[in-house]
Amino acid sequence: MRYIIVLLALVPLMFMGIFFLYGSGIAWFDELVVWGENAFSSSLPVVKNKLYFLSSVAGISALWLLILAFWVQPLRTYIRFDLVEFKKLLGGFAIGYAALHLLFFIASHQFALGHIGKLFFTHLFLTVGLGALLVLSITPHVKAWYKILYIGVVLVIIHLLLGYRTLDTHHIIAISLLSLGLALRLIKR
Numbered sequence: 001m002r003y004i005i006v007l008l009a010l011v012p013l014m015f016m017g018i019f020f021l022y023g024s025g026i027a028w029f030d031e032l033v034v035w036g037e038n039a040f041s042s043s044l045p046v047v048k049n050k051l052y053f054l055s056s057v058a059g060i061s062a063l064w065l066l067i068l069a070f071w072v073q074p075l076r077t078y079i080r081f082d083l084v085e086f087k088k089l090l091g092g093f094a095i096g097y098a099a100l101h102l103l104f105f106i107a108s109h110q111f112a113l114g115h116i117g118k119l120f121f122t123h124l125f126l127t128v129g130l131g132a133l134l135v136l137s138i139t140p141h142v143k144a145w146y147k148i149l150y151i152g153v154v155l156v157i158i159h160l161l162l163g164y165r166t167l168d169t170h171h172i173i174a175i176s177l178l179s180l181g182l183a184l185r186l187i188k189r
Contacts, residue, residue: 005086009093012061016054016100019044055104060170062097063156065090066136067177070153074184088140095137102133125162132156150185153178 022033022044037043047053069090075081109116120126132155139148157175164171 002086002089005089009065009090012057012097016057019057020050020054049108051104051108055101055108058097058100058104062094062101063160063174065094065097066153066156067174067181069094070178070181070185074181078184091136091140095133098133098136102130125159128155128162129159132159150182153182 018033021029023030033044045053069087072083072087072090076084106116109119120130132152135148135152135155139145139152157178160167160171160175167175
C-alpha cells in the first residue's frame with residue numbers, strides 16, 4: 001500500500017516535469033509528448049506563464065494531499081478505516097508540494113526578492129500561505145505543539161479564501177472537507 005501511495009503522490013510531479021520540459025528543445029521528448037497526446041486524445045494546456053501554472057499545480061496537489069492526510073484520523077475514529085501508518089507520508093508529500101508551490105511562485109517573479117517581499121506585505125493571502133507552510137512543516141516535529149496543526153489548517157483555508165476572486169467548485173469542496181475534518185477532529189467521540 002505504501003508503494004501505491006508514493007506512486008500516486010508522485011503523479012503530479014511527473015506531470016509538472018513533462019509540462020516544464022515540453023517545448024524546451026529536446027526533440028525526442030517533444031515527439032514522445034505529441035505521440036502521447038495523440039494516443040490518449042488529450043493535450044497539455046497552453047499557458048502564458050509556465051512557472052505560475054506549475055505553482056498552481058503544486059498548490060492544488062499540496063491541498064489535496066493535505067486533505068487526505070488530515071482525514072486519516074477522522075476516518076479511523078468514525079468508520080474504522082485505518083490509514084494511520086500513512087499519515088506522515090501523505091503529510092510529507094503535502095509539505096513538499098507546498099514548498100514547490102512557493103518556489104515556483106517565487107520563480108515566476110524572476111526571484112526578485114525585493115518585489116516578492118512587497119507582494120507579501122501588500123497581499124495578505126501570501127503572508128497567510130507562508131504562515132501555513134511554516135506551521136504545517138515545523139509543528140509535526142514537536143509533540144507538544146501537535147494541536148497547533150489545526151491553526152495551520154485554518155491558515156490554509158484562509159489562504160484559499162483570500163487568494164481567489166471567485167472560488168471554483170474544487171476550492172469549495174476542499175474548504176468544506178478541511179472544515180468538516182477539523183470539526184470531526186475537535187468533536188470528541
